[in-house]
Amino acid sequence: MKNRFLKIILPIMLLVTAVFIIGSGCTGDPSGDWFEDADGDGYGDNGSYNSQYDQPQGYVADNTDCDDTNASVYPGATEIPDNLIDEDCNDLHAFTFYHDEDGDGFGNSDVSEVIEIVLGEGAPENFVTNNADCNDKDPNINPIADEIYNNEIDDNCNGEIDTDDITYVDADGDGYGSQERAEKDGVYNSLDCDDTNIYIHPYSTEIKNDIDDDCDGIVDEVS
Incomplete structure (x- = not known):
C-alpha cells in the first residue's frame, strides 16, 4: 500500500498542485477580449479590440471610454462646465446657469449653479445662461428694458440713471x-x-x- 502511494498517488497529487499554482499565476483575460486604450487613461474603446489570452500592450479589459483620444474623458472623470465635452461619459454636459428669480430672462450674477443637461436642451426652470440682471427681483429692470425718466432707477442696467434719450x-x-x-x-x-x-x-x-x-x-x- 505504501509503495502504491509513493508511485501513483503522490505523483498525481504533486501534478495537480503544480497545475493549480501555475494556473493561478496567469494574468490573461479568460474571455480573450481586450480593448484598445489609445489615450492611456485605463478605459478602452468599444470599437477596437484584440482577442487573445494574454493582455496586449496598450489594451485593457474595459470598453467604456467614450473618447479614447482624450485622457481626461472617461467614466467617473471630473466634469468641466461650459466646454461642450462630456468628460464623465454619462451623455450629459455641464453648464453654468444663473438664477432668474423675476423671470425676465436675465440671471443673477451672485446666484449660479453648475447643472448637467442633455446637449441642446434649454436651461432648467428658473435658470438662464447669462448673468446680466442688475435687479433680479424686478422683471421690469434688465438690459433690454426701457429707461424710465425721473424714477431714479437704472432700468436697463447700463450703469446710468435717467439719462437715455x-x-x-x-x-x-x-x-x-x-x-x-x-x-x-x-x-x-x-x-x-x-x-x-x-x-x-x-x-x-x-x-x-x-x-x-x-x-x-x-x-x-x-x-
Whole structure:
C-alpha cells in the first residue's frame, strides 16, 4: 500500500498542485477580449479590440471610454462646465446657469449653479445662461428694458440713471438694437451685432455653428 502511494498517488497529487499554482499565476483575460486604450487613461474603446489570452500592450479589459483620444474623458472623470465635452461619459454636459428669480430672462450674477443637461436642451426652470440682471427681483429692470425718466432707477442696467434719450432700430425684434438710431418705436440699447437674426444678441447661448451668437467677437468659444 505504501509503495502504491509513493508511485501513483503522490505523483498525481504533486501534478495537480503544480497545475493549480501555475494556473493561478496567469494574468490573461479568460474571455480573450481586450480593448484598445489609445489615450492611456485605463478605459478602452468599444470599437477596437484584440482577442487573445494574454493582455496586449496598450489594451485593457474595459470598453467604456467614450473618447479614447482624450485622457481626461472617461467614466467617473471630473466634469468641466461650459466646454461642450462630456468628460464623465454619462451623455450629459455641464453648464453654468444663473438664477432668474423675476423671470425676465436675465440671471443673477451672485446666484449660479453648475447643472448637467442633455446637449441642446434649454436651461432648467428658473435658470438662464447669462448673468446680466442688475435687479433680479424686478422683471421690469434688465438690459433690454426701457429707461424710465425721473424714477431714479437704472432700468436697463447700463450703469446710468435717467439719462437715455436715444433709441435704436431693432429690425429683428429681439429687444436688442442696432447701431442705427430710430426715429420712433426703437429700443434704448445698441447691443445687437446682427439685427437680422433674432437668435443673435449679447445674451444668446453660444453654440458650435461658426457664428458669433453672443456678440462677443469670438466664434464657438465654448467648443
